[in-house]
Amino acid sequence: MTSTIEVAQTITTLPDHTQLPESDGTFVKNLQEHPQSILLTDSINPILQRRHPEGNYCIGQDSGIYWRLTDPPERGAEAPDWFYVPNVPPAIDGRMRRSYVLWQELISPLIVLEFVSGDGSEERDRTPLLRTIPEERKPGKFWIYENVIRPAFYGIYEVRLARIELYHLIEDRYQLVPANERGNYSIAPLEVELGIWQGRYQNVELPWLRWWDSQGNLLLTGAERAEQERQRAEQERQRAEQERQRAEQERQRAEQERQRAELAQSQLEQLRSQLRAAGIEPQV
Incomplete structure (x- = not known):
């Protein structure tokens, strides 16, 4: 039987955000993704600042969430296009996080959003973790979010179709959130809604993923x-x-x-x- 001391020693030897890669060398596939993430962050920040006046919240934009120690390390990470974690500082020991290390924090994101560049099969992949040593297939993204990272809300935004699927973790399984009368999707813990806004942001007119408050006012x-x-x-x-x-x-x-x-x-x-x-x- 493993003792508490042995577990503690094991945890202390696991790498932290300064020791893990901050990139897997891939690039953003769609030029809309970067301004889309900035738009989400910029507009919801006043809500989060009121919710966390001490500043203890973390927003990731195409940043890694390490959920499992693998070789190479980046195989044990997912990099959502946008995510928000409550009650954790954005910096550790005076340094901005390079990634979010789940085994170090033990706090799951409240929201994870993926922007689909392909047909959406990757974001909906429920393939479980298959331990077939020496070869091990990486589990599907949906399975990882539902079973390991476990954000309360998981959103799949199909950019090309201007369509959203929002899932809510209920009793350990993701349930689809229905659209309300405004065509938006409620995220009750933040008293906000997620929906599609057709308009001009920066220098381009497109359908954009945006926030509304619970009364239907655009943030x-x-x-x-x-x-x-x-x-x-x-x-x-x-x-x-x-x-x-x-x-x-x-x-x-x-x-x-x-x-x-x-x-x-x-x-x-x-x-x-x-x-x-x-x-x-x-x-x-």
């Missing part, structure tokens, strides 16, 4: 929030200018009324003078 990027504030400030400036113009018009009308009253009074005085000159005392 904006920093640039969108700044533009919204600029438009609001411009609207306030225009309203102030309209008020200034209305006040000026009122002032001009009042001045015209004053001048008309002065002219009428002057004409009346002239008439009185003419009547007196004719020996008639004016009655008014």
Whole structure:
């Protein structure tokens, strides 16, 4: 029987994020994937900052999650296009994480998202881990997420089809999350929804994967929030200018009324003078 001390010694000898490769040498297959990840991170950051005011959360973008020690090491890792882990710091000992090492943290991501470049079979592969030594086939991505990494939510975004499948881990099995009345998919722990937004981001018009709040309001990027504030400030400036113009018009009308009253009074005085000159005392 293995003692607790022996287990502890084994864990301490396992490599950490500084000792494991941060890349397997492959490259992103689709030019939309990188801005797509930035869009997701940028727009949800205010939500996560309110949820974690101390800053203890980690977001990975095409970064490795090590779930098993293998040779070579990168065979024991998955690199989701986007993932979020609550209650872990983004840096360790003053260094940004090179990867997320599951046996070091023991905290699963809340959300993992994969952007499909092919036909989606890789992201839906449920092939289990088959131990056939010396040759060992890597299990399917879906199986790894469902049985080992175990994020509460696993999303498959088919970029070409602008379609999402979102799975929720319930009783150790992934269940499809149905779309709500807005066509979005609810992620209740964060009080957000995931859906498709057709619009222009950076310099291209495409369907993009985006977040909404639970009331159906689109979560904006920093640039969108700044533009919204600029438009609001411009609207306030225009309203102030309209008020200034209305006040000026009122002032001009009042001045015209004053001048008309002065002219009428002057004409009346002239008439009185003419009547007196004719020996008639004016009655008014």
